[in-house]
Amino acid sequence: MLKLGLVTSSPTVRLKDHNRAVQLRRNASGDGPQPPNRLAASIDLSDLPYQQYDWSQAHGACCENAIGYMPIPVGAAGQLLVDGIPYHVPMVTTEGVLAASIMRGCKAINLTPVASSPNLERAAAAKIWLDSTKCQRMMKRAFDSTSRFARFSGITTILVGSQLFIRFKATAGDAMEMNMTSKGAEAALTMMGKEGFPDMYILSLSGNYCADKKAAAVNWIEVPADVLSFVLIIDVDTLVKLIQVKNLVGSAVAGALGSFNAHAANIVATVFIATGQDGAQIAESASCLTTMMNVQGELHISVSMPSLEVATAGGGTVLRLQSTMHNMLGVRGPHTRNPGDNAGRLARIIAAAVLAGEVSLCSALAAGQLVRSHMLYNRKGSA
Numbered sequence: 001m002l003k004l005g006l007v008t009s010s011p012t013v014r015l016k017d018h019n020r021a022v023q024l025r026r027n028a029s030g031d032g033p034q035p036p037n038r039l040a041a042s043i044d045l046s047d048l049p050y051q052q053y054d055w056s057q058a059h060g061a062c063c064e065n066a067i068g069y070m071p072i073p074v075g076a077a078g079q080l081l082v083d084g085i086p087y088h089v090p091m092v093t094t095e096g097v098l099a100a101s102i103m104r105g106c107k108a109i110n111l112t113p114v115a116s117s118p119n120l121e122r123a124a125a126a127k128i129w130l131d132s133t134k135c136q137r138m139m140k141r142a143f144d145s146t147s148r149f150a151r152f153s154g155i156t157t158i159l160v161g162s163q164l165f166i167r168f169k170a171t172a173g174d175a176m177e178m179n180m181t182s183k184g185a186e187a188a189l190t191m192m193g194k195e196g197f198p199d200m201y202i203l204s205l206s207g208n209y210c211a212d213k214k215a216a217a218v219n220w221i222e223v224p225a226d227v228l229s230f231v232l233i234i235d236v237d238t239l240v241k242l243i244q245v246k247n248l249v250g251s252a253v254a255g256a257l258g259s260f261n262a263h264a265a266n267i268v269a270t271v272f273i274a275t276g277q278d279g280a281q282i283a284e285s286a287s288c289l290t291t292m293m294n295v296q297g298e299l300h301i302s303v304s305m306p307s308l309e310v311a312t313a314g315g316g317t318v319l320r321l322q323s324t325m326h327n328m329l330g331v332r333g334p335h336t337r338n339p340g341d342n343a344g345r346l347a348r349i350i351a352a353a354v355l356a357g358e359v360s361l362c363s364a365l366a367a368g369q370l371v372r373s374h375m376l377y378n379r380k381g382s383a
Contacts, residue, residue, distance in 0.1 A: 018055035018056050018059050019050070019051065019053075019055055021055070022050045022055055022066050022067060022068070023050065025065065025066070025067055026045055026050065026067050026068070045067065045068065048067065048068035048069075048070075049068055049069060049071065050066075050067065050068040050069065053069050054319075054320055057318060057319050057320060058319065061315075061318070062315070062316055062318075062319065072092050072093070072094060072273070073092070073093065073094065074090055074091065074092050074274060074325075075090075075091045075092075075093065075098075075099030075270075076088040076089065076090055076091070076099070077089045077091055077099050077102035077103050077106060077353065077356070078103070078106055079106065079110070080106040080109065080110070080349070080352055080353060080356060081109065081110050082348055082349050082352045083348070087329055087349055088328065089102070089271060089329070089349060089350075089353045090270075090271065090274035090275065090325040090328060090329075091267070091270035091271060091274060091353075092270050092271075092273040092274040093266075093269075093270045095266070098266060098270065098357075101357060101360045101361060101364070102267065102353060102356050102357050102360065104231065104232070104356075104360045105355070105356030105357055105358070105359045105360035106356045107231050108223055108227055108228070108231045108232055108356075108359055108360070109221050109223070109352075109355070109356055109359070119162040119295070120162045120222075120300070120302075122162075122197070122199060122200070123159055123162045123163070123164045124159060126164055126192075126197055126200060127157050127159050127164055129196070129197075130155060130157050130164075130166060130192070131157060135192075136154060136155065138191060138195065139152060139155060139188045139191070139192075140152040142184075142187045142188040142190070142191040143168070143170065143184035143185065143187060143188045144184070145187065146180075146183045146184045146187045147180050147183065147184060149180065150170055150171070150180045150181055150183075150184045151170060151171045152168070152169075152170050152184065152188070153169040153170050153171060154169045155167060155168050155169065156169070158304070158306070159304065160289060160291055160302065160304050162293075162300065162302075163291075166185075166189075168181065168184070168185045168188070170184060186202075189202055221300075221301055221302075221355060222295070222298050222299065222300050222301075223298065223299040223301065223359065224298050224299075225297050225298060225299070228299055228363070232359065232360065232363035232367075233363070233367050234363040234366050234367050236294045236297065236298065236299045237294060238366050238367075239292055239299060239359075239362060239363060239366055240292050240293060240294050240299070241366075242362055242365060242366040243290065243291070243292040243362060246262065246362070246365070247260045247261055247262060247290050247362075248260055257287075258284075258287035258288075258289075258306070258307075259286065259287060259288065260288070260289045260290065261288040261289065261290040261303070261354075261358060262290065262357075262358050262361045262362050262365070263357060263358070263361055264286045264287075264288035264290070264303070264305070264354045264357070264358070265282060265286035266357065267350070267353050267354045267357045268282055268285050268286040268308075268350060268354065269282050269286070271349075271350050271353060272285070272310075274322070274325045275310075275312075275317065275322055275325050275326060275329075275346065276315060276316030276317040276318070276319055276322030276323075276325075276326075277309075277310055277311065277315075277316065277317070278309075278315060278316070281309045284307040284309065285305070285307060285308045285309050285310070286305075287305060287306060287307050288303055288304065288305045288354060289303070289304045290302070290303050290355075290358045290362075291304075292359075292362075299359075301355060301358065301359055302355075303351055303354050303355045303358060305347075305350075305351050305354065308347045308350060308351065310343050310346045310347050310350065311343055312326055312331045312332060312333060312334065312342040312343050312346055313333050313334045313342075326346075329345075329346065329349060330345075331343075331345050331346045331349075
């Protein structure tokens with residue numbers, strides 16, 4: 001007889017046949033009162049499958065005391081163009097209409113022109129330049145030249161759509177001198193304009209960027225007004241107003257921390273489960289700032305996700321079914337030439353899927369389509 005409790009991680013007898021071990025565990029007897037304290041006697045596991053699964057991959061790596069596996073529907077949203085490459089994004093979910101909504105967002109994105117906005121490209125170029133060692137040295141010379149006491153220590157940047165937030169770090173001797181540091185920052189930014197960014201203008205010397213963060217995944221897209229009207233049945237101004245009231249003001253009223261978005265966690269969770277990521281990391285990985293702006297009649301939408309933590313090697317990514325999803329996206333395992341490229345690619349795909357989900361859901365909310373869509377496509381019978 002095999003003695004094996006539900007909580008005990010080490011069985012009394014170790015079996016090389018993992019399928020047999022799972023089967024015995026489902027019917028294990030303990031030392032409880034009579035009748036025997038059997039798992040199968042207290043819980044009906046007949047609908048929980050355990051066969052036709054490679055338990056050797058999970059053993060000692062992904063799950064202890066395995067009694068079965070949970071089949072969940074897998075949908076594919078796409079195709080979604082990311083950096084000009086088409087993808088079908090796997091989504092493990094039990095929420096009806098979610099995959100269809102992402103599909104709708106993908107359609108809107110794919111119908112947009114390939115060329116990016118000069119403002120967005122220039123903002124990205126400015127961020128790369130500011131993050132370079134050469135720029136830091138130039139910034140220091142300009143900053144330090146404005147005072148006998150103020151000394152430049154470094155800068156950090158974060159990109160939100162076409163808006164670049166720059167945080168200066170400096171010392172001011174024994175003083176707590178905001179005027180001194182503001183003067184140095186202004187001189188450094190003026191130098192930046194002369195060194196290749198004459199089209200940059202300072203919206204505000206203080207942008208309320210007071211946290212040291214570095215963007216890990218930033219995606220943006222421009223959606224023409226006619227595409228919004230045809231695919232999403234909404235106009236630019238209505239969508240922009242909704243974003244301001246819902247994502248920004250509403251989230252602030254709710255005391256949100258880093259979650260100024262419509263439902264980024266929804267998309268992150270579905271792809272995380274499909275690709276074998278650590279489910280607990282959804283908490284920080286779904287931190288997302290969604291912005292929408294009306295730029296000359298077109299919708300400029302961006303998602304900034306500063307803590308998107310993904311892997312393409314190790315952990316649950318080694319399981320056969322999850323590896324299949326990595327193959328589907330072309331990011332399985334470590335990159336052979338440039339370590340980190342596959343994980344970076346997966347992060348960009350997830351961020352792009354989040355962007356598609358944001359524009360679709362917000363359009364549905366603004367047009368009053370959300371409840372009607374759920375009732376039409378997510379209910380087998382009348383409610």
